Amino acid sequence: MSDNWRTIDIDQYDEDAYTEDEILAEFESGISPQEADSTAQTRSTDVRNFLTKFFIYIYIYRGDLNNALLRALEDPPYGRQLAQAKQTSTQTLLEVLNLFRADDITNIISTLSIDQKDLLMKYLYAGLAKPELYNSGVVLTWHEKLVDAAGTGCIVRVMSDKRTIF
Amino acid sequence: SNTLRPYLTAVRSTLTAALCLDNFSSEIAERHNTPEVESGKSKEVLMNPLTISRNENEKVLIEPSVNSVRVSIKVKQADDLERILCHKFARFLMMRAESFVILRRKPVEGYDISFLITNTHTEQMYKHKLVDFIVHFMEEVDKEISEMKLSVNTRARTVAESYLAQVKIFLIISSELHKFH
Numbered sequence: 047m048s049d050n051w052r053t054i055d056i057d058q059y060d061e062d063a064y065t066e067d068e069i070l071a072e073f074e075s076g077i078s079p080q081e082a083d084s085t086a087q088t089r090s091t092d093v094r095n096f097l098t099k100f101f102i103y104i105y106i107y108r109g110d111l112n113n114a115l116l117r118a119l120e121d122p123p124y125g126r127q128l129a130q131a132k133q134t135s136t137q138t139l140l141e142v143l144n145l146f147r148a149d150d151i152t153n154i155i156s157t158l159s160i161d162q163k164d165l166l167m168k169y170l171y172a173g174l175a176k177p178e179l180y181n182s183g184v185v186l187t188w189h190e191k192l193v194d195a196a197g198t199g200c201i202v203r204v205m206s207d208k209r210t211i212f
Numbered sequence: 213s214n215t216l217r218p219y220l221t222a223v224r225s226t227l228t229a230a231l232c233l234d235n236f237s238s239e240i241a242e243r244h245n246t247p248e249v250e251s252g253k254s255k256e257v258l259m260n261p262l263t264i265s266r267n268e269n270e271k272v273l274i275e276p277s278v279n280s281v282r283v284s285i286k287v288k289q290a291d292d293l294e295r296i297l298c299h300k301f302a303r304f305l306m307m308r309a310e311s312f313v314i315l316r317r318k319p320v321e322g323y324d325i326s327f328l329i330t331n332t333h334t335e336q337m338y339k340h341k342l343v344d345f346i347v348h349f350m351e352e353v354d355k356e357i358s359e360m361k362l363s364v365n366t367r368a369r370t371v372a373e374s375y376l377a378q379v380k381i382f383l384i385i386s387s388e389l390h391k392f393h
Binding site for chain 1: 232256260264267
């Protein structure tokens with residue numbers, strides 16, 4: 047007398063069961079990996095242009111650093127197959143963050159909208175997850191200032207949002 | 213160094229955000245109530261795990277869910293002696309996990325020590341005190357391991373000196389005896 051029927055996972059045959067794939071598919075942005083990669087690359091080039099202008103006119107064009115940050119926070123690559131685009135985007139953004147002076151951080155954060163602050167927090171955690179690639183000290187400073195401005199609610203939204211950057 | 217304070221602040225704020233726990237019965241088995249982060253069967257109650265790292269050797273992994281949080285800490289270990297001391301110290305604590313209440317008996321893969329905090333713990337204990345405890349633990353464990361390393365080295369030096377002093381006496385006596393032959 048076999049008891050194999052006891053080991054069957056009955057939930058897989060339940061049509062109404064809400065699987066992880068379904069949950070994540072809801073939050074797909076619908077972009078293909080190639081499209082997302084090229085968007086990320088374009089964004090990265092735009093940001094680099096802002097940054098080179100910043101380096102040349104370093105004392106006058108401080109506004110370009112702010113523009114670079116705002117441009118880096120556009121079009122986040124949400125989706126399950128977009129790992130490369132996510133990495134490129136994180137790298138672009140963290141390059142920009144490294145260039146801010148410690149005193150300017152609070153000012154630029156206060157100009158961001160709630161959505162931008164949430165997105166920035168997601169990128170910060172993506173950066174902290176890879177200490178071998180990114181400078182954790184800078185990311186931790188930004189994290190502290192962002193929590194002062196946006197509160198722990200920002201962190202809760204990062205934890206519960208299935209549209210992830212990391 | 214100067215990354216310690218922002219590191220601990222980040223851990224503190226992330227833990228405070230993660231420790232919003234509620235009672236949640238198991239969706240898989242009737243009348244069961246398990247920590248969802250350990251069971252992992254219901255995907256919709258698990259939240260994104262977050263890592264906070266100070267550098268490659270020190271990081272904290274926080275895995276939140278609706279009724280439980282798993283906090284795993286990787287302690288800085290610079291050389292073999294510190295590795296052994298950290299391993300033994302963590303093992304000492306983990307064998308007494310029952311009296312610790314929030315400690316997990318086995319660390320998560322890749323980390324040195326893990327805590328499991330459930331909604332029953334947050335109901336019985338103050339949330340801000342739990343967070344204080346974990347951050348304090350992270351600060352203290354580094355100091356403990358440095359102290360233990362110092363005392364091991366001191367003990368080793370004392371043992372070696374007294375042993376070698378005896379060897380020296382033995383060699384002198386045997387060389388004296390040789391002269392009489």
